[in-house]
Amino acid sequence: MGTGQATEAADALKHMLDRYQERIKYYSKASQNNKRAYKTARYLTVVLGALVTLLASLSSAYFVRGTWLETGFDILTPLLAAGLAILGGFSQNFQWGAAWSDMVIAAERLETERNRIAATPPGQIDAVKEAALLDEMVMDETKGFFQHLFGKELWPRMNTDEHG
DSSP states (O other), rough: OHHHHHHHHHHHHHHHHHHHHHHHHHHHHHHHHHHHHHHHHHHHHHHHHHHHHHHHHHHHHHTTTTTTHHHHHHHHHHHHHHHHHHHHHHHHHHHHHHHHHHHHHHHHHHHHHHHHHSSGGGGGGGHHHHHHHHHHHHHHHHHHHHHHHTTTHHHHHHOTTTTO
């Protein structure tokens, strides 16, 4: 192999490793965002659920009847319940827990492939094959994400839509 070919192989390897690193960073950041959203939603669900129960109980207590507390509890209880229902709807629609785990797994899979490529001598890298593998892994994750979002039954029909 000549010096020109070695340089081209090294450049192709660097480009491939950079592409992997870019995708790994994306999935790591996205998984952190989904983790944060998932945990926040879970904590809020517990807190709001407990508050709704507490306020509903307190609003019927003897010592609050006829006071401003009764009016406040009567207004606040359904508002918190509505907030809880909205939060539950968002959690169900966006599937933050499933997205978090899928993106962590995608990042780990990409890291495994990046490490394999990094350990392979530049002259033995088939850049076209490796780029296709990276694109396939990203596409698989993207499909999985939309299947969680729209449901497995609906996704194949949406996937055939010519307008994307």
